[in-house]
Amino acid sequence: MFTGIVEEIGKVVAVEKREGNVNLSIAAEMTPELKIDQSVSHNGVCLTVVSIKDDTYTVTAVQETLNKTNIGNLKKGDPVNLERGMKLGARLDGHIVQGHVDQTATCTEVRETEGSWHYTFKYDPEIGNLTIEKGSITVNGVSLTVVNSKPEEFSVAIIPYTYEHTTFKNLGKGDLVNLEFDVIGKYVKRITELS
Template identity: 40%
Template sequence: MFTGLVADLGEVVGVDAGDEGVRLTVRTSLAPEIAEGDSVAVNGVCLTATNIADGAFSADVMNESLRRTSLSEVAAGRSVNLELPLRAHDRLGGHFVQGHVDGVATVRDVREDGFARVVTFDAAPELLRYIVEKGSIAVDGVSLTVSAVDEDSFAVSLIPETLERTTLGTAEPGRPVNLEVDVLAKYVEKLAR
């Protein structure tokens, strides 16, 4: 369980791809806090650390995760949003994020709005049905509030702190992002059937 509050911008320093999946190696200031077997959210995808050495951790990304997330496009030298799992005594500052990506959206538009930046994403109808204005959403693992939604897209407004501390500060049209809709919306839909 995560909160969607990014703890560090890590740098991908290795991508070992094969037919069976990908082993990512990420350099991060969080490495001293990670042990083998720990969960780490990488751009919102819950992965298991398999090796920690020299200020970096490695994690295996199976083909299923590569098909369903934007991690298939991550390359060495790219920044990724990182979060360690929520501990029982931690504050819950974002919202409950599982690290189970529901799908990929694409940045449609980026525009300035005072000191904020509005980013609009194209998303599939099967994801949009769970997205509501002023509801919670995790975009690349970042807990955000939806500022607008229509039949084929949604938007979020990003404050300078989010722009500086996450990969969303470099969002540009065409870039894929991981989405995790609010899990409560999925349970409400199931109960309403």
């Protein structure tokens, strides 16, 4: 379980394909505090630490993860948003994030507006996910508030701190991002469908 508050930006130092899986080695300041079998969010994708060496750790993405996220697009040198699992009893600064990506979306617009940035994303509504104005959304592991909701797209506003301390500063028009829709909203939608 995560909060969508990025702790640091790691750097991909190696990508190794092994059968249908991909092993990603990440250099990060948090590495000395990690342990084998710990969950870490990578651009919003919960992956398990399988090895640690010096300031680098390795995680494995299986085919299911590669099919539903942008993790398979990462290459050596790419930045990645990182967050360790939340601590019970700590403040929940973002929102409840599971690290289970629902689908990907494409960035269709980036607009700077007097000290902040507006990003618009288009996604496939046929999968059944939805956003609401002022609702929560996770984009590449970052907890955000929806500012403009439409049936197949939404926008978010990024403050300077988030812009500088996440991979949003590297995100441009046409880039693929991971989306995790609000878990409470997903349960409410499912209950109403069954009624």
